[in-house]
Amino acid sequence: MANIKFMIRDMDAENxxxxxxxxxxxxxxxxMYATTLKVEPLFWDEKKQRVKNSKYCLNxxxxxxxxxxxxxxxxxxxxxxxxKGSPVTKxxxxxxxxxxxxxxxxxxxxFHSFFEEFIRLCDTRVSPHRGGQTIDYKTKREYARxxxxxxxxxxxxxxxxxxxxxxxxxxxxxxxxxxxxELSTNTIWHKTVxxxxxxxxxxxxxxxxxTKYRLFKNVSEESQAIALSENELDxxxxxxxxxxxxxxxxxxxxxxxxxxGLRFSDFTRIREENIKNGMLxxxxxxxxxxxxxxxxxxxxxxWEKYNGILPSNISNQKFNDNLKDVCREAxxxxxxxxxxxxxxxxxxxxxxxWQLVSSHxxxxxxxxxxxxxxxxxxxxxxITGHKTESSFLKYIKVTKEEHAKMLMMHWQKNGNLLKxx
Numbered sequence: 001m002a003n004i005k006f007m008i009r010d011m012d013a014e015n016x017x018x019x020x021x022x023x024x025x026x027x028x029x030x031x032m033y034a035t036t037l038k039v040e041p042l043f044w045d046e047k048k049q050r051v052k053n054s055k056y057c058l059n060x061x062x063x064x065x066x067x068x069x070x071x072x073x074x075x076x077x078x079x080x081x082x083x084k085g086s087p088v089t090k091x092x093x094x095x096x097x098x099x100x101x102x103x104x105x106x107x108x109x110x111f112h113s114f115f116e117e118f119i120r121l122c123d124t125r126v127s128p129h130r131g132g133q134t135i136d137y138k139t140k141r142e143y144a145r146x147x148x149x150x151x152x153x154x155x156x157x158x159x160x161x162x163x164x165x166x167x168x169x170x171x172x173x174x175x176x177x178x179x180x181x182e183l184s185t186n187t188i189w190h191k192t193v194x195x196x197x198x199x200x201x202x203x204x205x206x207x208x209x210x211t212k213y214r215l216f217k218n219v220s221e222e223s224q225a226i227a228l229s230e231n232e233l234d235x236x237x238x239x240x241x242x243x244x245x246x247x248x249x250x251x252x253x254x255x256x257x258x259x260x261g262l263r264f265s266d267f268t269r270i271r272e273e274n275i276k277n278g279m280l281x282x283x284x285x286x287x288x289x290x291x292x293x294x295x296x297x298x299x300x301x302x303w304e305k306y307n308g309i310l311p312s313n314i315s316n317q318k319f320n321d322n323l324k325d326v327c328r329e330a331x332x333x334x335x336x337x338x339x340x341x342x343x344x345x346x347x348x349x350x351x352x353x354w355q356l357v358s359s360h361x362x363x364x365x366x367x368x369x370x371x372x373x374x375x376x377x378x379x380x381x382x383i384t385g386h387k388t389e390s391s392f393l394k395y396i397k398v399t400k401e402e403h404a405k406m407l408m409m410h411w412q413k414n415g416n417l418l419k420x421x
Contacts (some may be wrong), residue, residue, distance in 0.1 A: 003023070005020055005021075007022050008044055010041065014041075017039065019035050021070065025090045026091065035101065040055070049314075058315060068148060068151075072148075074189060088102060106316060111161055111165075115147050115150070118143065119140060146190075147346060149177075149181075150195075152177075163199075168212060171192070182343045184340050188219075196213050196216060220411075225360065226357065227361065228365045233298075235256065236251055236254070236330050237255055237298060239251070249311045250314075250319060255302060256360075261383050262291075262362075269312060275295070278295050279294055280292070287385055291385070324354055327357050329351065332354045336352045338350075363384065377389055
């Protein structure tokens with residue numbers, strides 16, 4: 001059997017094309033298997049058989065990871081079959097791909113088949129943290145990426161894992177492998193959390209009695225994301241973006257997030273029915289819980305500007321790209337030091353503030369500015385949805401100097417300094 005190839009049939013087409021798995025079995029026998037993956041020919045690299053690294057193709061990473069997973073699975077299948085003295089046939093490969101894409105169901109008794117089924121069933125499995133909703137797309141993607149790195153680890157170490165291999169020795173070596181790839185501590189943390197979730201599910205289904213995964217210690221580091229002050233938000237609000245509808249629309253949506261504390265998935269779907277008696281009530285997409293927020297004057301001004309129909313037909317990735325342009329043009333270029341652990345080593349980089357903004361900066365800015373104003377943490381948490389004060393305090397971005405200033409203002413407000421004088 002020849003090596004597999006990924007291809008699209010019509011490179012001259014202007015619309016998305018299906019990506020095929022192609023392989024020859026002898027001179028006249030060929031498999032052309034249509035995957036569920038699609039890409040515009042403009043972004044397809046025929047030589048590398050992957051999606052090009054273009055910022056205009058937003059799902060390039062997901063597609064390329066999916067293709068690598070398919071390739072790894074087929075190669076492992078070929079290797080296993082060869083070790084048993086059974087050459088892979090066209091029907092064997094088609095059956096393998098049918099199982100991979102959910103057209104057939106395989107008995108998920110081994111580590112790999114269970115991990116694959118675990119990912120596939122995310123679309124129908126209910127999350128205990130989402131009020132009866134199914135697993136969200138980002139979580140499913142994290143499981144898929146973890147499985148990708150598991151397969152890369154196997155190729156590098158020249159082995160194949162099973163449930164019994166998931167022990168502390170493996171865990172330490174897997175983390176070391178991820179560090180060799182220069183992944184950050186928090187990225188590695190996400191992978192280890194995902195692996196433990198899969199092992200927990202396998203235990204619950206009595207596919208393994210290996211519980212050594214419970215001893216794995218997930219290590220993360222505090223996020224160094226930024227928040228914008230009220231003065232910076234005021235600067236953005238008054239900056240003239242009339243020359244660019246793209247930037248003006250992005251600025252306005254961002255300010256909506258900054259004065260409501262909502263996530264991007266929520267502030268981009270605010271409708272007239274969410275507003276009543278000077279209050280905004282909306283069911284949060286991530287948690288399924290309702291929140292009620294008073295309408296800030298900045299919100300009202302933007303709401304009236306768009307006649308109650310906020311611009312919303314924009315992806316999160318495109319919004320983030322535009323937002324960096326907004327903040328750079330408005331002059332948010334203060335130098336910010338950001339430290340992150342990659343490959344097990346602390347790296348510190350100097351950024352200009354506009355480089356670090358994202359849609360989530362809006363939510364952090366809302367919480368941070370309210371906290372700095374002296375508004376009770378417990379009340380802010382009711383809006384942001386934080387369950388514990390410890391997690392909330394990690395979330396807000398207040399420096400030690402700002403904490404000192406807050407204490408000074410508290411003393412001045414209560415007359416403590418005057419009493420001493």
